[in-house]
Amino acid sequence: MANAKATRRKKIRQTIRQKISGTTQKPRLAVFRSNTDIYVQLIDDTKGVTIASASSKDKDITAQTGNKSDKSKLVGTAIARKATDLNVKEVVFDRGGYLYHGRVKAVAEGAREGGLQF
DSSP: OOHHHHHHHHHHHHHHEEEEEOOOSOOEEEEEEOSOOOOEEEEEEEEEEEEEEEETTTTTHHOSSOOOHHHHHHHEEEEEEHHHTTTTBOEEEOTTTSSSTTTTHHHHHHHTTTTOOO
């Protein structure tokens, strides 16, 4: 059986996904956080496709120094840059069952500084 923490996150994630959905004009900014890295995607749920993605494993972000929160903020600005290239200005933020704190918050702040609205 999966541990209690993972089960709790899965239930929270399902509740969030029932409430929010991404469209072509306003895609969903989904966050996945692993122990070492963080990944974000812009998803159009009407078509079921990923429009753009960024992660802390990208070459330009890996080259930067700093802790995981600093790199998470860089991931947020990177996804915002890719979104503006695709003429996307507004997104729906999907924290993926994680608390809006630490690295998840850093991604959101980086995306806001990059020009995304949510």
